[in-house]
Amino acid sequence: MDYILEKGVFTYDFKDVVLTLAVDNMLDNKYKVKNKPDFQSFEFTSEGPKGAITKIIHYSKVGLKDVYNLSFGDMSDETGKLDDLSVTNNGDSRKVLATVAATLYVFTNNYPEAIVIATGSTPSRIRLYRILIANNLEVIEQSFFIFGSTGIHWELFRKNINYEAFLVKKKI
Amino acid sequence: MKTKKKPRKLLKGFTVDPTIKNYDDDPLVKKKIEKVNHILKTVGLPKGIY
Numbered sequence: 001m002d003y004i005l006e007k008g009v010f011t012y013d014f015k016d017v018v019l020t021l022a023v024d025n026m027l028d029n030k031y032k033v034k035n036k037p038d039f040q041s042f043e044f045t046s047e048g049p050k051g052a053i054t055k056i057i058h059y060s061k062v063g064l065k066d067v068y069n070l071s072f073g074d075m076s077d078e079t080g081k082l083d084d085l086s087v088t089n090n091g092d093s094r095k096v097l098a099t100v101a102a103t104l105y106v107f108t109n110n111y112p113e114a115i116v117i118a119t120g121s122t123p124s125r126i127r128l129y130r131i132l133i134a135n136n137l138e139v140i141e142q143s144f145f146i147f148g149s150t151g152i153h154w155e156l157f158r159k160n161i162n163y164e165a166f167l168v169k170k171k172i
Numbered sequence: 173m174k175t176k177k178k179p180r181k182l183l184k185g186f187t188v189d190p191t192i193k194n195y196d197d198d199p200l201v202k203k204k205i206e207k208v209n210h211i212l213k214t215v216g217l218p219k220g221i222y
Contacts, residue, residue, distance in 0.1 A: 034189035035182075037216050041192050058195040062208045064217070069208040071201045082200040102183055109181035115221060117208045149211060154218040165211055169221060 030099040031055075039110040042103040045074075048090030055096060056082055057103045059116065068111070070118040072100055084121040097132045105143070108170040119165045129166060134159045144168045 031044040041059040054075040058105075059068045073084035108114055120126030130148075131141060135158065140146055147154040148163030157166070182188075195201050 029194055030185060032185045034214070035193060036192045036194070036214070037188050037190055041188075041195055043192050056195060058198070058201055059200055060205055061194055062205050062212065064212055066222075067208070067217070069201070069204050069214065071195065071198070071204045073200055082195065082198045085199055106181065106183055106186055115217065119204065119207050119211070119213065145218075145221075149215050151204060151215065165208075167218065167221075 005118050007040075018025075022063075024148055029095050030102050031095060033099060033103060034107065035103070037108055044099055046088060046090050046092055048088075048092050050090045053088050053090060054155055055099075057100055058082075059114070061110075062117075064115075066111075067115045067117065068107075068115045070100075070104070070116050071120075073121075076132075084125075085147055093128065096130075097128070101132070101136070101140075104168065108168075112170050112172055115167060115169045117165055117167050130161075130163060133157060134157070135167065140168075142171075 029124070031046065032041050035042045036134045044055050046053045046055055056071075056073060056075050058071045060071065061067070062069050071082060071084070073082040074086045074088065074135045075081070076083050088096075104116065118129065120129055134144065137146075137159065145168065146157040147167040148157045148161060149165040149167065150161075151164045154167060155161075157163075
């Protein structure tokens with residue numbers, strides 16, 4: 001929501017309110033998230049039968065203007081570094097991915113020109129991302145252009161196509 | 173003096189925490205950036221994305 005304090009009066013954009021409510025609904029079952037003030041690093045705790053596991057999402061700039069990479073993984077208790085190959089099996093993969101998607105909304109609300117690219121660490125992880133996108137495509141497309149890479153070119157995301165990477169850009 | 177403030181935007185369930193570390197130097201992040209830069213070199217970006 002875009003609150004603006006001008007001459008002591010708060011105003012807000014009703015279109016943003018409706019969209020925010022739709023997003024909140026889609027991402028209702030998500031974890032509470034802490035983020036750095038620059039809105040590029042996010043942290044939350046997955047809870048389940050395997051215990052509490054700290055998850056990190058980090059958006060970092062890459063070689064082209066306004067292009068960011070999305071990194072997502074568990075924080076290793078031993079090394080303090082990210083690990084995207086661990087299989088948590090905490091029974092909450094949908095809730096975890098909904099939380100990751102929520103960070104994308106927050107990040108692009110604060111970096112509206114950003115082009116975000118996400119790649120999976122394994123074929124099964126890429127498939128999971130593809131299913132999550134496909135299951136929420138209508139709501140996602142209200143806010144974002146979403147593309148998939150075949151390895152040769154980018155195309156607008158279509159269901160049931162195997163992609164190597166995903167790219168999203170907020171609709172302004 | 174006119175005051176105009178545009179706060180940063182958060183969703184419900186998010187809180188700002190300045191103690192969260194920066195992961196720019198994490199090996200996984202560096203590996204992912206290399207991968208994305210490779211995609212940008214070989215596939216580029218969708219036409220008209222800017």
